[in-house]
Amino acid sequence: MKCVDDFRLKFGKREVVPIMIGGMGVDISTAELALEAARLGGVGHISDAMVPTVADRRFNTHFVKQKLKQYKYNVANTDKSAVQFDLGQLEEATRMHVGRTMEAKQGEGMIFINCMEKLTMNGPKDTLKVRLNAALDAGIDGITLSAGLHLGSFALMEENSRFRDAKLGIIVSSLRALQLFLRKNAKLNRLPDFIIIEGPLAGGHLGFSIDDWKKYNLQTIVSEIHAYLVQEKLDIPLVAAGGIFTGSDAVSFMENGAAAVQVATRFTVAKECGLPEQVQQEYFKANEEDIEVNTISPTGYPMRMLRNSPAIGDGIRPNCEAYGYLLDGNGSCSYIEAYNREVALHPTARKVKVMDKTCLCTHMRNFDCWTCGHYTYRLKDTTRKLDNGEYQILSAEHIFNDYLYSKDHLIALPVSQ
Numbered sequence: 384m385k386c387v388d389d390f391r392l393k394f395g396k397r398e399v400v401p402i403m404i405g406g407m408g409v410d411i412s413t414a415e416l417a418l419e420a421a422r423l424g425g426v427g428h429i430s431d432a433m434v435p436t437v438a439d440r441r442f443n444t445h446f447v448k449q450k451l452k453q454y455k456y457n458v459a460n461t462d463k464s465a466v467q468f469d470l471g472q473l474e475e476a477t478r479m480h481v482g483r484t485m486e487a488k489q490g491e492g493m494i495f496i497n498c499m500e501k502l503t504m505n506g507p508k509d510t511l512k513v514r515l516n517a518a519l520d521a522g523i524d525g526i527t528l529s530a531g532l533h534l535g536s537f538a539l540m541e542e543n544s545r546f547r548d549a550k551l552g553i554i555v556s557s558l559r560a561l562q563l564f565l566r567k568n569a570k571l572n573r574l575p576d577f578i579i580i581e582g583p584l585a586g587g588h589l590g591f592s593i594d595d596w597k598k599y600n601l602q603t604i605v606s607e608i609h610a611y612l613v614q615e616k617l618d619i620p621l622v623a624a625g626g627i628f629t630g631s632d633a634v635s636f637m638e639n640g641a642a643a644v645q646v647a648t649r650f651t652v653a654k655e656c657g658l659p660e661q662v663q664q665e666y667f668k669a670n671e672e673d674i675e676v677n678t679i680s681p682t683g684y685p686m687r688m689l690r691n692s693p694a695i696g697d698g699i700r701p702n703c704e705a706y707g708y709l710l711d712g713n714g715s716c717s718y719i720e721a722y723n724r725e726v727a728l729h730p731t732a733r734k735v736k737v738m739d740k741t742c743l744c745t746h747m748r749n750f751d752c753w754t755c756g757h758y759t760y761r762l763k764d765t766t767r768k769l770d771n772g773e774y775q776i777l778s779a780e781h782i783f784n785d786y787l788y789s790k791d792h793l794i795a796l797p798v799s800q
């Protein structure tokens with residue numbers, strides 16, 4: 384019987400352990416977590432979601448304060464179109480976040496940045512171009528384009544001297560999305576270096592509709608895309624993601640068309656993960672019925688989260704002057720509309736409830752939107768319960784090695800504290 388360590392992911396001549404830790408915004412997949420993946424020979428992701436905010440927390444900068452100061456006059460205004468990101472500051476924050484992470488890198492593995500294209504930042508093309516190029520300039524090993532799959536993103540990096548040497552990949556949930564991307568990018572003569580195929584059991588946003596995500600099966604999509612690449616004679620590594628909970632799950636994907644796996648949920652309870660420990664305990668405690676897929680994200684994509692997330696139903700005033708990452712190119716966000724509707728319906732209320740949308744920027748920033756993978760309810764089986772009723776937090780190294788060496792779906796428990 385094989386284990387994950389019997390396989391390697393190849394990027395040309397370079398080989399890495401075929402385990403990617405997926406990007407988890409906002410700073411849930413921290414630099415520390417990504418650095419551990421690289422040290423252990425795999426691939427870690429940092430995330431570029433809300434980088435100025437993340438830089439403030441990591442490096443004591445004041446990007447958010449400065450933006451809020453500039454647009455304070457607009458806080459009570461329902462029209463947010465005036466609120467723009469300063470591209471110079473955005474570049475600086477990205478360079479710091481990426482650069483400091485890469486300086487600390489050890490080991491044979493790699494560090495990529497997950498770039499959520501749905502963060503349209505009231506200027507989709509300009510802000511995305513700055514984020515992508517600043518990450519390349521600061522030395523990132525690779526970029527994973529996620530949520531949104533802006534078909535023109537490769538072209539935004541075309542002039543960068545690292546366009547052909549950095550590893551550039553995409554996340555798709557269907558063969559159709561991949562075909563659209565390949566067709567659109569054909570004239571650049573630059574294929575993706577890897578394709579992550581994310582199925583319906585993943586955490587974060589899903590690439591399926593709320594009504595039919597249950598109908599899809601990750602292995603079926605991987606097989607379909609694998610057959611297409613063989614037919615087209617395209618040699619691009621496929622990375623399966625979503626619900627891969629044990630090393631044996633990973634092996635079964637790698638024996639059926641995948642060159643690697645991307646995993647995230649098991650690492651949400653690592654000490655290197657950005658979630659505060661009391662939130663990690665909520666993840667451990669969750670049962671299957673405590674996890675839902677809902678439509679409260681203003682991105683328009685379904686999102687999986689714990690039902691008791693403080694973000695659900697909370698009606699805070701939109702915080703776009705400080706954040707505003709989800710403003711579309713016209714300064715709109717569906718949370719603003721939902722919030723204004725509730726305020727108009729309840730003019731005397733001190734605080735309204737907004738059930739259909741959430742202020743995702745604020746709640747992700749404060750770790751109050753507890754997004755998670757479908758198998759979060761199994762996390763309690765990966766550790767020990769302590770005398771005080773809490774669960775033991777794991778090290779990223781322990782989880783990584785469990786994926787790497789485990790056989791027969793066994794999960795190694797940590798050494799007791």
Ligand SMILES: Cc1cc2nc3c(=O)[nH]c(=O)nc-3n(C[C@H](O)[C@H](O)[C@H](O)COP(=O)(O)O)c2cc1C
Pocket residue numbers: 404405406407408409411430432497499529530554581584585586587588624625626627645646647648649651754755756757758
């Ligand atoms: C807490 C959490 C946050 C996530 N955030 C993002 C994100 O910001 N961008 C993204 O592309 N994927 C995100 N994901 C998806 C993961 O990167 C990964 O592809 C997926 O969750 C793998 O499935 P698993 O969690 O069942 O292992 C997130 C997943 C989790 C659990």
